[in-house]
Amino acid sequence: MKIELAESYGFCFGVKRAIKIAEDNKNSSTYGPLIHNSKEIERLEKDFKVGLTDDHRSFSSGDKAVIRTHGIPKNELSELKANNVNVVDATCPYVTKPQQICQEMSEQGYDIIIFGDEAHPEIKGVKSYATYGATVVTSPKELEDLKLKDKIALVAQTTRKVEDYLEVANYLIPRHKEVRVFNTICNATFENQEAVRKISKKADVMIIIGGKNSSNTKQLFSISHDNCKDSYHIEDENDLDFSWFDGKEFCGISAGASTPDWIIQNVVNAIEKNQQTKNS
């Protein structure tokens, strides 16, 4: 069986940057998981003594708090700063952008629509910047009963599929005088998505590696599954079931933006080893 990695996969600019920041700040703590990959977080804790807390109030004056790639709500950031916590901001710059857009557009009188998952930390953060509030939706259906202004500003979670984003835009455009569509889906997401789309069309089995709570990995899986029914979302090599590869000829591999190369390599090695055993 041929094993091939997608042309673009894995770590994006924001994740690489955040890990570098964490590694440079030994003995600090992140507020919430730095990235959506528990194995990499274990590595940072083990090798760099970077801890993790789920409550921003647990930081005291002088403590070092690393802000996760997904960002945090505006009021929590203000509280940390007011309490003289030493804030080290690892928010991805592609997430800071929609935060700024929400604030500016809200203050200019636009109704803000955010396309994304209300429960996702990135979106909790982004929404908190809309001075006069924002509506979060995952589909046009959720817009049907809303009374909105004539002027709409639309932003997307950085990791969403562009086709789904366009559906929301297409619902809004005919119904409002002006829709300002900000393309806040990040390039790495685009590239990984394009690459998984391409490879999943040729593969007869697809392995998508990434945290189970990673939004962008779920999107990669969804695109892959559209083209290749035998697609599997795993966190690491321990999740593999080698019967998936029985009778298959082409195994495509992709990984989410928070999946480190060492995990990807472990998965490839495990599949290759199994194939060799089978053939010997």
Add this chain to the structure above:
Amino acid sequence: MKIELAESYGFCFGVKRAIKIAEDNKNSSTYGPLIHNSKEIERLEKDFKVGLTDDHRSFSSGDKAVIRTHGIPKNELSELKANNVNVVDATCPYVTKPQQICQEMSEQGYDIIIFGDEAHPEIKGVKSYATYGATVVTSPKELEDLKLKDKIALVAQTTRKVEDYLEVANYLIPRHKEVRVFNTICNATFENQEAVRKISKKADVMIIIGGKNSSNTKQLFSISHDNCKDSYHIEDENDLDFSWFDGKEFCGISAGASTPDWIIQNVVNAIEKNQQTKNS
């Protein structure tokens, strides 16, 4: 055969307004046809002595120039005013709007894309307001080789189909940081289009009445033809071919925004009379 008018058809607010302005300004001249309906223009000339000229330089100081519903290029309007021509502006307010948007967005540093027909007087006028120029397209294909800025402002000819407009928006959104989509398609256009869509799905023959050079009538015909192959675009009752109605059970009728009621009535009367003759 049943004959039914679409729920919404014919004269829009801007056309009604322009005709009232022309009727109130006897012995004036319009620069270019006031509306795209030659029969109505003949009526204005005959009953109200409203003339027509195709050259704005033919107006002299003190002459009264009525500006057509579609508007005129900015520099020509300035020339008329500079030459002390008495300008009576019958530009449809829904056309003034995209003119203003072009000017403002161009001066704010946006690249302007106009979805419409470059040769249509409305678009010649709208484009002239983009201080730093604008690109006019009728499909996403025409955007493919252009180098555009990250920030785009998109406006549409008032009489275009919204589905086609969305295609252009959908091409631009994933490729640019911000696309400001202004919904400049006018409500009357929407309503007439919705109504023709509805009736053409039940009719087995459709008659669309309007000037051959009327953009909005052509759009109505296109929607009608999508749903009912036996659709015909006529200017008045003289264009009817009664064989179109042989064996038909339901004739739907619609008319463009510049088609006066008296022409629509003449068409209905002619079809009804023919049916009576056939049945007697």
